[in-house]
Amino acid sequence: MTTTADAEVPATEPDEIPQQRQNPVQAMLHAHPSLGPFAVLVVAAVVFEIINVRFFNPANLSIMLQQVAMIGLLALGQxxxxxxxxxxxxxxxxxxxxxxxxxxxxxxxxxxxxxxFLIGLIAALATGLVNGLLVTRFRVPPFIATLGTLGVFTAVGLKYANGQTITPSGGNFLLWTGKIIKLGTFHITTGVLIMLVAYILVGVALGRTAWGRHVYSVGDDLEASRLVGIPTTRVLFSVYVAAGVIFGIAAWVQIGRVGDASTNISSTLNLDSITAAVIGGISLFGGRGVVVGTLFGALIVQVFQNGLALAGVPDLYQQLAEGVLVILAVTVDQWIRKVRR
Structure with a gap:
């Protein structure tokens, strides 16, 4: 028998359960990962131009682009x-x-x-192959595997070079990436154009191909990807090999930019590549981000370094600013990942 109290209580349908309202900014940044880095880049450039009017000088912009080409490629592979x-x-x-x-x-x-160049590119591909085998075949965690190969590749490079700086003669194909293209007072090198083409190709591959969709899926949930039939081992292996090829192209660009090959390059290249990727919105937890954001991230790092240098800020505080940017980027990424998919 149904009582009056029972009759007065309406049934609650599942779709009537109140939903928590999403933060529109949070949702927008989740849907467009490169939007945040682009906004930071624009604001930083405007601020540094206000601080020093030489910032937007064509010569200064040319130097920044040339300097970002190599790090931009390393960050792309990363x-x-x-x-x-x-x-x-x-x-x-x-x-x-x-x-x-x-x-x-x-x-x-x-x-x-x-x-x-082709043999050197194969050498770079081989480094990716080694890393890929360690991660996929021997199941070594990527952090440990690449920490080990960092020492191996460094030792092999030092042994091969025998501590020498090697300078190709003028007109050598290896120096072609340093060729300057003049656009009035603004100068750009072929190395910068190569970097931009690489970003376009990788961006299309990630966004328009099955391989790209598999890369995102593996990063989002490896086990679920395997269960739905994605060849996760092959995807992971291919990513490390492709990254190795990109690092070889970065080597070519670096030779053209400075005019020689030396082992005495910045010891922070690994961290710089990670920094550019993270600031650019690539999630350290995998499965989220676009490579155009990485390009913005590399430019942000270069803009801060250049802008602070023009402002007379010591190197110590430039490193401090870069560290703060990374912390903020990871914090924002954690916040964005809370958005319901």
Missing amino acids: SIIILTAGIDLSVGAAMILSQMVMAGLAVNQGVPGLLA
Whole structure:
């Protein structure tokens, strides 16, 4: 028998349960991961122009673009690895090894520049192959695997170069990436154009191909991807190999930019590549981000370094600013990941 009290209580349908309202900014940044880094880049550039009117000088902009080309490529390779929830601590060593092989063959063995470049590119591909095998075949965590190969690749590069700085002769194919293209008072190098083309190709591959969808899926949930039939081992292996090729291209760009090959390059290349990717919205937890954001991230790092230098800020505080940017980027990423998919 139904009582009056029971009759007065309406049944609650599942779709009538109140839903928590999403923060529109949070949802927008989740849907467009590169929007945040782009906004930071624009604001930073405007602020530094206000501080020093030389910031937007065409010559200064040209220098910044040339300097960001190599780090931009390293960050691109790092990004596709991070998208799978991995990380590569050997990117700098792989690039240095590759450029020493290229320059050493061209200068010391008299190998034609184009052939030397291709062999050096294969050497970089081999570093990615080694990392990929360690992660997929031997199940070594990416952090540990690439920390180990960092030492291996560094030692091999130093042994091959024998502590020398190798300078290709003028007109060598290896120096082509340093060729300057003049657009009035603004100068750009072929190395910068190569970097932009690489970003376009990788962006299309990630956004328009099955391989790209699999990369995101593996980074989001490896086990679920395996259960639905995605060849997770092959995807992970291909990512490390592709990153190795990109590091080889970065080596070529670096030779053209400075005019020689040396092992005495910044010891922070690995951290710089991670920094650019993280600031650019690539989630360290995998499965979220776009590579155009990485390009914005690399530009942000360069803008801060250049802008603070023009403002007369000591190097110590430039490093402090970069560290704060990374912390903020990771914090924002954690906040954005709370959005319901």
